Amino acid sequence: MNRPFEIKNRKITVFRKLIMMLCMVGLALLAGSCKIYSFSSAKLSEDLKTITIQNFVMNTAGGPANLTLTFTEKLKEYYQRNSNLKLKPVDGDLYLEGSIVGYELTPVGATASDKAAQNRLTIRVEVRFVNTKNEDESFEKEFSFYQDFSQEQTLTQVESALVPKILDQLVLNIFNDTAAQW
Known part of the structure; x- marks a missing residue:
């Protein structure tokens, strides 16, 4: 009797893992495609004040x-x-x-x-x-x-x-x- 429950439980676990992997891949792709540019200050000649x-x-x-x-x-x-x-x-x-x-x-x-x-x-x-x-x-x-x-x-x-x-x-x-x- 426990057999069907175990199979069902494994399917849910596999499904959850699959969803988590897809989410992680999606986030990785999203993060990889986003370019964050930071510009803190200009590099100016020392004599420019x-x-x-x-x-x-x-x-x-x-x-x-x-x-x-x-x-x-x-x-x-x-x-x-x-x-x-x-x-x-x-x-x-x-x-x-x-x-x-x-x-x-x-x-x-x-x-x-x-x-x-x-x-x-x-x-x-x-x-x-x-x-x-x-x-x-x-x-x-x-x-x-x-x-x-x-x-x-x-x-x-x-x-x-x-x-x-x-x-x-x-x-x-x-x-x-x-x-x-x-």
């Missing part, structure tokens, strides 16, 4: 009223957190200034009925960077980044979620081109 970041200006129509202030503050905060540079109001070893030159909404991905499947919000920033210790690293360059959103939504509905993401990526791209020595 300070940075001056001027308030960016708005040279385009559209966008939230506080866009330039938000962007400038994000830049300052990122440099302070991710480098050993001290923020200085004037005459920094590094100098950043610029303007927001584009805040554009464009349709992307047409559907069969010639309607946009998605809309794209793009922000473009023109940056002037000066390295007073090494003029060869100075540049003027335009950075841009975008986020897409469903045609079912209006810009007003998604703007407060999309703009911070776009600005964060722009800040990261500017930082990488100015302070991160890859």
Whole structure:
């Protein structure tokens, strides 16, 4: 009589082990496919101690009223957190200034009925960077980044979620081109 119970118990045990192995394999695959990047600080020349970041200006129509202030503050905060540079109001070893030159909404991905499947919000920033210790690293360059959103939504509905993401990526791209020595 105990025989069927033992067989049933073994089947459950085997089934549990199989489930646990599948879960472990799944977790291992998931962990292996996730790439975690850590960037603690920039490796800057020893003679670079300070940075001056001027308030960016708005040279385009559209966008939230506080866009330039938000962007400038994000830049300052990122440099302070991710480098050993001290923020200085004037005459920094590094100098950043610029303007927001584009805040554009464009349709992307047409559907069969010639309607946009998605809309794209793009922000473009023109940056002037000066390295007073090494003029060869100075540049003027335009950075841009975008986020897409469903045609079912209006810009007003998604703007407060999309703009911070776009600005964060722009800040990261500017930082990488100015302070991160890859």
